[in-house]
Structures are given as structure tokens and as C-alpha cells.
Amino acid sequence: EPEVTQTPSHQVTQMGQEVILRCVPISNHLYFYWYRQILGQKVEFLVSFYNNEISEKSEIFDDQFSVERPDGSNFTLKIRSTKLEDSAMYFCASSGTGINEQFFGPGTRLTVL
Amino acid sequence: ELKVEQNPLFLSMQEGKNYTIYCNYSTTSDRLYWYRQDPGKSLESLFVLLSNGAVKQEGRLMASLDTKARLSTLHITAAVHDLSATYFCAVDLQIQGAQKLVFGQGTRLTINP
Numbered sequence: 428e429p430e431v432t433q434t435p436s437h438q439v440t441q442m443g444q445e446v447i448l449r450c451v452p453i454s455n456h457l458y459f460y461w462y463r464q465i466l467g468q469k470v471e472f473l474v475s476f477y478n479n480e481i482s483e484k485s486e487i488f489d490d491q492f493s494v495e496r497p498d499g500s501n502f503t504l505k506i507r508s509t510k511l512e513d514s515a516m517y518f519c520a521s522s523g524t525g526i527n528e529q530f531f532g533p534g535t536r537l538t539v540l
Numbered sequence: 541e542l543k544v545e546q547n548p549l550f551l552s553m554q555e556g557k558n559y560t561i562y563c564n565y566s567t568t569s570d571r572l573y574w575y576r577q578d579p580g581k582s583l584e585s586l587f588v589l590l591s592n593g594a595v596k597q598e599g600r601l602m603a604s605l606d607t608k609a610r611l612s613t614l615h616i617t618a619a620v621h622d623l624s625a626t627y628f629c630a631v632d633l634q635i636q637g638a639q640k641l642v643f644g645q646g647t648r649l650t651i652n653p
Contacts, residue, residue: 460641468645469628469644469645470628471643475639477638482638518582528573528585528588529639531582532582533581533582534581534582
């Protein structure tokens, strides 16, 4: 069964460093998303991406964040200068259409020291 | 701004008992999802509710949606230990064709033998 994959599963970085989180969405899906979940809290929407551009972004998704689909399979989230409060689990999701169910990847746990 | 509120946030129950988790939301939407999350894991899709009056059942779980009341319920029948997890409802807020899931806070369910 097709699934969303994410790498790495855990990333530890120093405050101020850049990180890139990678996702491979389900192959025939067209809509891609990033969410984050701070430990013990709810899941929060960050950004949606369609047709090589951002469709919607939240207040959390400030200038430190960017997304890219560098090739036909990967979808990346970059944080330019990490802060302690960026520590969270980051989930990638994809859907076939804009109204279909979203399928979530296993997540990347980001720890900023 | 769409608000999604679940209650209870914590639920400890005995095996064999029945209980209901409630999900209220603050704006019009006719698409709602229920997810299960085990500790440290990703979000597993349980139910997709796409219209008013929708009812879906899988094993001991049953979900329903009342879009007029802006309320969804997740009912657990004769609970078993394996159902211990955190359950999230998520409301689909479509903005100009871009899908955005707004999650509730989650209900941490513990089922005791």
C-alpha cells in the first residue's frame, strides 16, 4: 500500500542552524502539506502546496520557513535558523485532490539545542 | 478563526464499558476526520465524514457528524485495552481550494483491564 515517507526520523541541531526535513508523498498525489506537533499538544497546520506554489500558510510559517518540491518525488521543509521553540514533531501529508483525505507520514522529530 | 474543541481531554475507562468523545467546531464545514495516534507515532486515519448525518463504524468505534450542530462524536463500544491511544478530530477548512485541517486538542484514552 502506498505511503508517505519522511527522513530523517530524528534530527538534532543547534540553535541557529538550518535544517531540511524531507518527505516523499504518495506518488500520484498532487497536494502536499506540513504540520507540526509540539510534544503533548495538538497538531498544527503549517503550509499547503499545490502546483509548485504555496496555497495556504499559517502564522507559524514565517520567513524562517520555506518549502520546495525540488524534483518529481521529494517535498522539503527548510527552517533557516532554528529556534528552541521549533522543537517538535513535523508531519508531512499528501492528498490526491484538494478535498480528499490526507495521508500522513511517520514524522520527523526535530530537537533544537 | 476556526476553533475545534474536544472533550474530554483525558479519559480513563474500564474494559467493556462504553463512552463517547465529542468534537465541537466553530464554523461551517461538512468534512471531518478522526485520527488515532499512538505515543511517538504518526496519525492513523480512522474515519472520513463527508456530509451531514454521516455515520461510519469500524469494529468497536463509531463516528457521526451533525453539521448543523457543528458536532461530531466518536463512540467506543465495549472498550478493549488495544484502543488506548490519543484520538484527534480534524475539521477540513477549505480556503480558495486549498485544504487545511484544523485539529482538536486530542483525547488521551486509557483503557484499564
